[in-house]
Amino acid sequence: MFSIGELSKRTKVKVPTIRYYEEMGLLAPPERTAGNQRRYTNDGLERLSFIRHARDLGFSIDAISSLIELQNHPDRSCEAATEIAEGQLSEVRAKIKRLKALENELKRIAQGCDGRGVAEDCYVLASLADHDLCGRDH
Amino acid sequence: MFSIGELSKRTKVKVPTIRYYEEMGLLAPPERTAGNQRRYTNDGLERLSFIRHARDLGFSIDAISSLIELQNHPDRSCEAATEIAEGQLSEVRAKIKRLKALENELKRIAQGCDGRGVAEDCYVLASLADHDLCGRDH
DNA sequence: CTTGAACCTCTAGTCACTAGAGAGACTACA
DNA sequence: TGTAGTCTCTCTAGTGACTAGAGGTTCAAG
The missing domain is CATH 1.10.1660.10 (Multidrug-efflux Transporter Regulator; Chain: A; Domain 2)
Structure with missing residues (x-):
């Protein structure tokens, strides 16, 4: 106790x-x-x-x-348990997929600017403002 | 308008x-x-x-x-913007890493049971109950 | 001028906790 | 046995980023 x-x-x-x-x-x-x-x-x-x-x-x-x-x-029967585990697994996989797409996009955005300029010319800000600058959809 | x-x-x-x-x-x-x-x-x-x-x-x-x-x-200066974007990027990378570890573990657990037995012998339930059955830490 | 969709504010709920207040219980030592 | 100090109790409210719903008002088309 x-x-x-x-x-x-x-x-x-x-x-x-x-x-x-x-x-x-x-x-x-x-x-x-x-x-x-x-x-x-x-x-x-x-x-x-x-x-x-x-x-x-x-x-x-x-x-x-x-x-x-x-x-x-x-x-x-433990069918439900296996189902729950498999459901969780596919959720995790979906999250990974989505995060990898984000990673690529962020990498591209972050690399576009060295941080030494001013906000007006900042590629980070420009990319966020204009979706067309993105490589692909997310 | x-x-x-x-x-x-x-x-x-x-x-x-x-x-x-x-x-x-x-x-x-x-x-x-x-x-x-x-x-x-x-x-x-x-x-x-x-x-x-x-x-x-x-x-x-x-x-x-x-x-x-x-x-x-x-x-x-747009330094702050670059920092925020880089911070976000490393957070995303950390999440991916963690999720990949989860994916492996879940895959292992889900594969251990075909869902045709009873709860008592279920590998999914056993794995969750006993951390020692895990391949590595998470 | 009427109808019906869109709009307004406000409150409360989601998930899985976390933080804090104010009061009571336990344990170790003198 | 007294007491100091830590632990525990319940209860309420806050987190982030919304979402849902009630009850009432305004807009635009016909």
Whole structure:
């Protein structure tokens, strides 16, 4: 049995965030001391590690809820879990694609100006003002 | 002189978003009709195109504010503009790097399970529960 | 002059937290 | 047992960049 501060230290999840997860229904409300303070067991620790790991991988609170629901019913098909993971994967891939396009455009814009002129002639500002100066769409 | 709806159509920025930009100080408050409706000129159109383009490239409202400030003083050095663009570029690169790590991890996790088993044996769930199953840190 | 679309302001909601106030509880040491 | 100091409690409000909706007013076409 350990306090919320201890749980926070072990999982590296901040104390208010732990309380937030509880409020959102991700983390079961733990036991309380006579003085109303939360006391966790290893169960809580494992659950929170799971949540943190999933958050680190970019899963939404909603997605994590579904995954936990599944965890609580070990006999169910895990199809949903695979779907959620694959959905997340394609979201990540889409983001990468988009960011790479941005990277190219920004590289081009930033290289166009050495920062030594005045704003009037600045290629950065001109590029932003006139989309036609862009190599391709974004 | 055209209405906010017309401006919205031409720039593809939604009406409430235009009002929001005005509130945030990005867009100068335009003239109004006798009945208090906004009426824009080409100036407003150009300004909004600039903002939209910058937002599309991921610049924050704050960064855009600085860029506009600079635009309004064409005699100033454009060093700040180049810095902002370069800052944005390195942020984008950092995001790409992180997302690529996530992509690898998610790929590994998603491939570990075909979704045909039950939750108890699901590799997706197991991987999330146990960070040690991860190839590398993230 | 009427109709109906577009416009106005204001408030509240989104996501996943983060910050702070003010009060109460716990623990270590004397 | 007293007390100092840290931890914890709940509650409210703020973040960024919008989005949604209510309830009311104005505009332009016919």
